[in-house]
Amino acid sequence: MKLCKLASGIRSISHHGHLGLFSSSSARNKEKLVILGSGWGGYEVLRGVDKKRWDVTMISASSYFNFTPLLASCAVGTLEFRCAVEPVRRYAPQANVYQAWCDKIDFDQKLLTCVSATNLPSRLQRQQAVSEESPSELSKPSPAFHIGYDKLVIAVGAYSQTFNVPGVKEHAYFLKDVKDARAIRLRVLECFEEASQPTISDNERRKVLNFCIVGGGPTGVEFAAELHDLISTDIERHYPTLARMARITIYDVAPQILGAFDDSLSKYAEKKFSRDGITMKLRHHVEKVNKDSMIVKEQGEVPFGMLVWSTGLAPNPLIESITAVAKHEKGSLYTNDHLNVLRSGNKTPDPDIWAIGDAAIVEGQVLPATAQVASQKAKYLVKKLNRIVKDKASPAPFEFHNQGSLAYLGDWKAIYDRSHAESVKGKETGRLAWLLWRSAYFTMTLSVRNKITVPFYWFMNWIFGRDLTRF
Secondary structure (H helix, E strand, C coil), X not given: CHHHHHXXXXXXXXXXXXXXXXXXXXXXXXXXXXXXXXXXXXHHHHHHCCCCCEEEEEEECCCEEECHHHHHHHHCCCCCHHHHEEEHHHHCCCEEEEEEEEEEEECCCCEEEEEECCCCCCHHHHHHHHHCCCCHHHHCCCCEEEEECCEEEECCCEEECCCCCCCHHHHCECCCCHHHHHHHHHHHHHHHHHHCCCCCCHHHHHHHCEEEEECCCHHHHHHHHHHHHHHHHHHHHHCHHHHHHCEEEEEECCCCCCCCCCHHHHHHHHHHHXXXXXXXXXXXXXXXXXXXXXXXXXXXXXXXXXXXXXXXXEECHHHHHCCCECECCXXXXXXXXXXXXXXXXXXCEEEEEEECHHHEEECCCCCCCCHHHHHHHHHHHHHHHHHHCCCCCCCCCCCCXXXXXXXXXXXXXXXXXXXXXXXXXXXXXXXXXXXHHHHHHHHHCCCHHHHHHHHHHHHHHHHHCCCXXXX
């Protein structure tokens, strides 16, 4: 009997050419759950799903999860980059992980077509190529491979919205990934080093030290605040003359910044920024972006040293390519209140496919595109999947519980809006809101390692200042 089993194993190895297929016989009895994306939705599902009962596979172009609320701090050196990421392979080998792009979903055959992302251009370059309808150029270095699924979770997120303004993808910086934060940090320091050269005039220095931010939402506002903190402390200490030449300007088409917050909090933020010397150009429209300047409809040509673009979300190319499901006019997938994707036509929910995060919208509900919503959807889906695998009744429909919104304004001040919260309503500003802001982000960090490193770097940089080394 033992010899028969050994011979069978040898034939299996010979046929498949991969020992892992031979040794994973227990997984054949499990249903295969595939998770697309390692953002707030996908990573939370990976963390919480019962990996002993599900055969779990994650497909993501990144090998890490971005803790996005801390990216603005990383972009100016308040925190180091490792503080804002969590490795996806922490859950391997309990789950299979492939760093790849999913380019196509065959809903009838339950088959995914994927391309390796290990030797492809950056996310931003891919976004640009997809927008130019030439994704095949990016797929040439690696052959496609296919993965089947029994259950599928779509959590691929969204890209930065550019509104097709010419030059944005080529010359602007985004802030959605730790790689973006690193690029911004290098460029900020490069601007000050460039301005310190003795060969340029004061007029040229003012141009290169003009930092423009397009978008007055939480991401743009928090980055402006963090940049102001950097300039008013460490840059002021090391480049005192240049710090006085530096300018920060926020551009937005809306009549006020932080439009999703209570009006009184938005006005508080505007007054705080005005006192700090941060200029706000509201009801302004950017028409074109060049290498060192942008064309603003109401202002003309505006030179800059760095432009950060933060104006909302655009659909992921994978979501745009899907035609077999119902979609919102903005491109997101429609789901029912159990988060099942609705098929096109009669909008029948697909019992084997769920969509969460920025890639999906619950039909009949208006929810903000925030990490809070994505995280709550993921936790709901984890509970649902863990019940399904045990043949237990599904939980009640998903309900979003608003816990309030936070935004950092610089100089140890923040705003906290709970006017739309379901429990204790209220608003906080100033130092108390700042304490709540830091407490919330500290408790939300996922790993024990980052629960130690985040406050450590906060304390270290408060005592010794930020590291201005450029490398």
